[in-house]
Structure formats: structure tokens, C-alpha cells
Amino acid sequence: MKAAELPTIVSTFRDIKDRAESHWRELRDNSKAVIMVGTATCGRAAGAMEVLKALRDEVKKRNLDCPVIEVGCMGHCYSEPNVTITKPGYPPICYAHVNPVIAERLIKEFILGDDPCLEFVLAAAEENDLVPSFSDFPRAQYEKKVVLKNCGQIDPQQIEHYIAHGGYAALSKALQMRPEDIIDEVKRSGLRGRGGAGFPTGQKWETCRYAAGRSKYIICNGDEGDPGAFMDRAIIESDPHSVLEGMIIAGYAVGARYGYIYVRAEYPLAVHRAEIALRQAQKLNLLGKNILGSDFSFDIKTFQGSGAFVCGEETALIESLEGKPGLPYNRPPYPATRGLNGKPTVINNVKTLASICHIIENGAEWFASIGTDGSKGTAVFALAGKVVNTGLAEVPMGTTLRQVIFDVGSGIPNGKRFKAVQIGGPSGGCLPESALDLPIDFDSLTDAGAMMGSGGMIVLDEDDCMVEIARYFLEFTQRESCGKCTFCRLGTKQMLEVLDEITKGKGRIEDIDMLMELAQDIKAGSLCGLGKTAPNPVLTTLRHFRDEYEAHILEGRCPALMCADLITYYIIPEKCERSCDACVGTCTVEAISPNKQRIKVIDQEKCVKCGTCLTACPPQYNAVIKVSPPSEVPAPKKGKTRK
């Protein structure tokens, strides 16, 4: 920036910040209570919009001066809908599993009365003497919120909230720096791309900055196609400005004029909130011509992808942005030298871009002080599967898998045993118990055969069959393969065919070697990252759970009792209660009938293995079990069954 513009930038931003702060003070600093409802997609799925309406109706009916605002996701998705009430004289209190009835009670008893309804409390947001706070949770010891800092704390639809929380200060600061110094700062921070592969962000920006060509682009990759992953969605829905700010700074650093946020159309709320954020940023001249009075101009548009997994791959994404079918092409040239419309393009993940403002604000050294030698900063995970606290977690790189699953996630529900963690989505792998003490970073996970991926973490317990899990992921990649290159189109199909046979008990022992060889070749021979990583779930399960494959093939047995073709339902006569008919009535195909002694017996010919009887059998009897291989079922005792 030219020296003459610096005072303009400073004073323009100071005015914006002053106004935002007084807006926030008006909301929070006086004597009234404020209610915040988490209405990101996770909240909505649990009924947050009904809760929001109930709260607003109640406030209106009673004519209360009590703002009810929408906020994003706090990460405690397991306890949605979440409502946080800040009332003078009390710490901010967060409630869990709120429904319209509880909402009404909160208004009547807490807002109007003096009863904070402790029975519904999740935790207080600050330490206090009244209720346990989030910092008392075991997870607090491991969590470090950088990218998720504002999520659930501010209204994503009000730019003033973001600015009052320190937002856009990094942009103002960046505009006073030389672009090369920004790139240097990002390089020194050690930030690596959060989209999966962990490519050094500063280096990518530098390549793009010095690539020939006058028009350049910034693309935010919010495609997020991995099953079970929802970090990027939550960030765009909960704190869209942090992503915009990162993009604008990136644009200034590499010399781009336009940016695109690529979000899948299945994320309508994320698209909606990103668009609101764009309009608000434009209004304040944080986007558009001569941002904050500088000579830098930058505009951003959203683009809705149609939800193909492969469109998250950068070259396919670019094709899709150009209006062509989303098929990957050969690299090099990398997008940083030749990308969108043939122009140098930086393409970064949502979390990568959301980290930028923190690096510019707090400095490269601060960021580099978090994490491990090779992986700096924090990792954001979407915890899903057999884990108590499903939701979002942000921890410093180097935290172990055990800490994330057992301390942050509170372990496995229903007293079951941990079996594996699937990390990195369809490109990643399944790691067993012995890998739990692995510090999470890009390199250690790759060494273990998995991959950091974008942050999906699916926890598996003793009831999950590892062959079936591998088959599930392969079915996904096979379905999502664009079909352009031979290895991915036909190789993954061959692998899927073999895995299908194994889960049906029709596998051959030679198949294991064939799978391993083919997997290696698909990794080495495929055109794009989808094929190059598709075999990982199979390779890691073969490496760590080969015994399960062998049990399926050699004994026709599914150790986890999951593969329908290899199990049989059986009612233990000694446990079956004569007077109980629970299973008989629920059986969908009338395969269960009582024998002479009124002990229930399953007709295996009729049984379709739906498992309803197992759920129906009252827990005090627990007479229905699954048996594998089916031949293990004791032969029926003599004596005819009675109709």
C-alpha cells in the first residue's frame, strides 16, 4: 500500500469498528437478558427453529425487552438444540436439548423469575459458583479454539458482531503491509492446507503471486463431500466473515481481483449466510472497489456445486466453476500457475482461509507455537459415529487420537469397546487401538496409512465389521468416481466386487493378495487424488484387521455380527419367557412362533434378518442373539412348533 493510504485505512477501519462495538454494547452491556439460539444446520435438524419461534412468540406475548438472536454451532452437536441465556447477575448459561416446552419455561422461570432451570443446563460459558462451566469439562483441557472461536458466540448474519469480536482487524492490518510480507508471515506460520493434503499455504500463495498473468483468482473450497464431515459447513454457517476475511487477505497477497466461494448446493444455509455476509461486507467497503480506501479492490461470489465428491478435487472444481462437467485433469500445471480460466488461482480449504486472519493478527510466531514440528496450528474435527459427544472439536496439532476420542468425545456410548477410528474420510483409513496414542498431524497419520483429510473422524466400536466399513467407503468412492481414468473407474469397481463377495461369505483367500496388489496399482496409476486415495480404507483395514477378512473368507464368520449374509438370529430357549410374545408380534414376516412349551422359535427359512426381534425382546430376558456363522445355531430341539 502506498504510504498516503495508510492513515485512510486506519481511520476508515476505526470508524467501522467503533460503530460495530457500540452495536454490540447495546446488545450485551446493559441490563437486559439476551437469548442466543444455535441455528446452524445441526441445531435445525434437532428442532432449533421451533425453539427459536417459541422463544420469540413468548417474548412478544409478554412484551419483554429481551433480544432473541440466532448464533451458529458451538460444537456440542450431541446436545442440540442449544440455547444460551445471558441474564444480568448470572453467568451466561447454555441449555441442552431445548424444545418449545422447555423454551417457554426458560422464559417464565428464568427470564421473568429467578430460577435458572438447572435441570436443563449443559454448562455455563464462564466459571462461576452456581453451575459447572465448559471449562470444567474434561475436553476443555485439550481444546483450543482458533478457527471455531466465534462459532456459536455471535450472530453470523450481523457483521457488527464479527467486527466487535476483533473481525476485519487483520484485513486492516494486512492492507498496511506489503503483499510479500504477508506471504512471508503465512510461510513462517507453518500453515498447511486443511483440505487434506497439507500443502504449505504460503508456498502456494507465493507461486501464484509470481506466476505470469495479470488476472488471478482466489477460490474457497467448501465442497466438503466426505461422508460424516461437517466442519466446513459449520464454519461457513457460524462465522462466514472469518472465511471472507481470509479470502480478501489472500487476494491482496497474491494480487487477485476476484474470488469464489464454492459450496455444494446441499448446504443451502451455508450459501445463504455466505451471501448475507458478502452483502454486508460490501456495504462497509470491506469488499468491492478500493477496500477501506486503499487501492486494492476485490469481489467475491458464491458458486453452488451440485454435490459430487470429486468436485472437491481442485482441478475438477475449477472445471465445474467454468461450467463444464466436474472431471479432474492432469497436474501440472497446478492451479497456482494455471487454474480458473487458465489464470493463476489459489484454491484453499475453508479452514485454511479461516486461519489466516488469526495469523495476521497474532503473528506467525504465535501460530507456529501451537502444534507439532511439521504441522502447526489446530486441527478441527467433526466427531461422528460411536462416540458420546458427536460434534465439532478443535485441538492443537499433536493431540493424540485417544485424547480426542476419549476426553473430548467422552468415549464410546453404551459401554461398548472401541475398535477403530476412521479418519480422513473415503481417502483416509481405519486406525486400530494400537494407534490411539499417535499424535495427530499430517505426517504421522500419513505414515500410519490414514490421512488427515479434511477433518472427518468416525469412531467405530465392536459392533462394526471392518470389512463392511471398507466396503462402504469403497462403494462411496466407486459411486463418486468420475469414470474418466481406467484405474479409478474399473479398479475400484473390481475391488468393490471382491469386498461384496467377502461380506457375503463368498470370498477366496487369494482375493486378499489380489486386493492388495490392485490397491497399490490404483494408488500409483490413477489420474487424480480420488483414485490415488480410494484404496486407503481397504489397505488400512487389511493391515490392521486382516483377521476379520480371514474370518469372513475361511470360516464364513463375521466377528462383529454385522454382515447380514453371515449371521443368523437365534432365540436362546433357556432365556425365552413363556408369557412374553414381544418378538412374535413385531416380526415383519411372521417367522417367529411359540413351540409347545411356549418358547419362541425362529423359522430360519422365513427370517429376513431385519433384527426387529432383537430390539423387541425385553432387556430383562435378552433372549435373542445373533450367531455367526449361521451353522453355529443349535439344531432345533425335537417337538413340533405350534401354530
Added chain:
Amino acid sequence: MKTVSLTIDGNKVTASEGDKVLWAALDNGIYIPNLCALRDAAEPAAACRLCFIEVEGCSKPVTACTEPVQEGMVVNTKGANALRLARTGFELLMASHPVDCAHCASNGVCELQIIARHLSIKLKSKRFRKLLRELPIDSSSPEFVYDPNKCVLCGRCVWICRERLGIGALGFAYRGFKRMVTTFGGEPIAESSCHGCDECVLACPTGALTLKDQHGGVSRAQRQKDPQPTAP
């Protein structure tokens, strides 16, 4: 144009700067299996994954159709790692190809036969499951027959029809295993914008597109017009 010299399988050859190794090799009579490469295409499709070569100084095999020639480069087309990938790729194609050469109009000029011979592998894969698609054959065109089951998705016909001739009767549709070459909306070729120029038939390396007259066969002479240099 500047020329560069490189070594391919011990032979010193020269090529124009910016050229890809595949063309440098083929122009000098060194065969590298290939199906999807088109010399005049703006960008290599790099889709068939058969043209793997080893380059001195590179730890992994690379595709010859995307690898630019470089001064002093040493290329080995017969390295074990490259051949392993080419063989697996080819076997995968053949496992999804109805192998019925005796009744196929392209018997003798089929590039799949040439590649199999070059890689010394059988046309019928033992390693992999036979996975066929069983798609209907389109014989609506007065000129030629299109059997999508024999198509290896190299894309030559699509490129010729679309890029070179600007007709665009053929294109790719569907994803993954279902990906196929077809007309707009899957209508019969006779009802599409096809002019019946037969250029696609001449470009097809397999028996997927065959002429109706002369018993469907494309003669070797006709093949010569093909943009694709084939085997020595």
C-alpha cells in the same frame, strides 16, 4: 522451434521443445501403449493410463502423454514398475471388454490386440472378475454400428466429432462405471446430429465403432488415416 535430445530405451532421439515423450517415442518408432492420446488435442486426457514410462531421477512411473521432453532426459519404456501399471490398467480394461475377437469386425486391426502383444499378456484376464455392462448396440446409422460394450472410453471419437469436425454428435455421459460415449439424451445415432462421415469409426481403436459395408471391417489402409500411430 528448439529441439531437445533425449534417450528413450537407449536410443538417442530428438524432439521439439514442449512435445510430450509419447510423441517423441512414437515418432522414432518406439511404441508405448496408448489409447486416449491425441496429438492435436489442447490438453492430454491422460485417461487410459497405459502409457506409463520411467524417467531417470523420478521415483515413480509417469504417463508419457503428459510428460514434456527435456534435454538430456533418460526414458525407459520397459521398466518393471511402469510395465506393472500398464499391465494392470490394460487387464482392467479387458476384464470389462467382451473378448470375442473371432466374431469382431476389428479382429486384426484392433489396438487392444496390439497392446496385449506388446505387454505380453492375455486378452482374457484371469486375475480380475469379468464385469460387463450389457448395453444395447446401436445400429441405427446407415454407415456404422456402435457397440458401447466394446468401448474403452478413450475419447478419440468424441474429440474428432466435437473438436475437429465441430459436429458434437457424440459425447460422454454418466459417471464412474456407467460412464459411456453416447449421443445427446441417448437418442439413436441416426436421430442425432451425426452426418455419417465415419471419421469416428476410423479413429476407434477397438471394435466399438465399425463400418456396415465390407462386413463391418475397417481395413488397414483405412486405419492409416487414423490420427493415431499404432504399433511398429
